[in-house]
Amino acid sequence: MELTTITGLKGEVTVPGDKSISHRCIMFGAIAKGMTEIHHFLRGADCLATIDCFRRLGIQIEEKQDSILVYGNGLHGLSAPTDILHVGNSGTTTRLIAGILAGQKFDSKLSGDDSLNSRPMKRIIEPLTQMGAHISSILRNDCAPLYITKGNLHGIDYHSPVASAQVKSCLLLAGLYADGETSVTEPSLSRNHTELMLKEFGANIHTVHRLTGPEATATISPCSELYGQKITVPGDISSAAYFIAAGLIVPDSEILVKNIGINSTRAGLLKVCEDMGGDITLMNERTEGGEKIADILVRTSQLHGITIEGDIIPTLIDEIPIIAVMAACADGTTIIRNAEELKFKESDRIETITDNLRAMGCTVFPTEDGMFIKGGEPLHGATIHTLLDHRIAMAFSIAALVADGNTKILDSHCIDVSYPTFYDSFEQLL
Ligand code: S3P
Secondary structure, eight states, X not given: OEEOOOOOOEEEEEOOBOHHHHHHHHHHHHTEEEXXXXXXXXXXXXXXXXXXXXXXXXXXXXEOSSOEEEEEEOTTOOOOOSSOEEEETOHHHHHHHHHHHTTSSSOEEEEEOTTGGGSOOHHHHHHHXXXXXXXXXXXXXXXXXXXXXXXXXXXXXXXXXXXXXXXXXXXXXXXXXXXXXXXXXXSSOOOOHHHHHHHHTTOEEEEEEOTTSSOEEEEEEOOSOEEOOEEEOOBOHHHHHHHHHHHHHSTTOEEEEEEEEOOTTTTHHHHHHHHTXXXXXXXXXXXXXXXXXXXXXXXXXXXXXXXXXXGGGGGTGGGHHHHHHHHHHSBSEEEEOSOGGGGGSSSOHHHHHHHHHHHTTOEEEEETTEEEEEOOSOOBOOEEOOTTOHHHHHHHHHHHHTSBSOEEETTGGGGGGTOTTHHHHHHTTO
């Protein structure tokens, strides 16, 4: 994809359904009794991988024009796959499904693409093993491919060293099959879609927040069944982020991004935009299916650098690539700290963000857990090496709009992972 400088982005845009929620609708629907009807589902490669895995586990899933129907078979209704389960590029599919598979009476194997098969899985292998699961890294490198065989699960009280919704969700799902309560305590609260949605499906699950600190503990008890639901997936704030940033940094712009999930465990970007001096307004706020939703209006603003650190990091971890682009356009320096998790995403994002910003002429320094970005210098068109990371492709597509000259985004097809129609959505704003 080649892009060049632009001004005056105007209009309304709706973005596809939330990726995290779309995955969970399929998974929870598959192990619930009865039908789950899903609207505004994200038909991106990651969520399609989740559908494919559950079909291989014997679940009938119908893809209609404007909905997905999952014919759940109950908590114990999955059947043994005849082949390896392909998880593609999707960390969420891998880590969450591993929790479900750990509780089954059959063997399964999971494998993904090169990026997925190099991401850390020890973070789920260790606690699942503590629960009595039999799960191993086939190449003994603590990564996928993973092999899971029948185990008898018991509840544990796990203190996770990382605030990771994938780890937490994996263990809570395994907890559905355990012989007692399972608790997961994280250093600060990560996205809580699993807790909210499992409750809607009928699970006995609750979260306790530490009064004196950011720690939170989610606890689930085994239950006899979950029950199918009708769900409308909110627009993905991680996808909306590109239009929010474009509206703020592209001169003479005004963009309304409609129907976006603003769950507080996901909405750190909104605070960052405000703190950077962005003109951003939430409109039409409401709650649907336990999730908060709003329309978001943004107008071109002169941004200034800030420090982003601490408990806000898990609430904006996927938005750091686009926040870094905003920082490059802001006056002064932006410092990002406590974000070492960036190293374990679809690419090592500390490296991919800083290398590509530098290629565009920005002064930027990677650190062990984040980066320093000196904003306000003009960006120049460059060749962007995405390393097949969808969020790098989209973030630097926005940077291209404010850079002089042409920018070439290599392997831009990787946007299919979370937002196949990203470039089409843009055309509506021209
Ligand atoms: C996700 C959790 C986050 C996030 C990922 C989706 C989820 O990962 O980065 O894109 O749906 O649970 P971690 O749990 O590894 O932080």
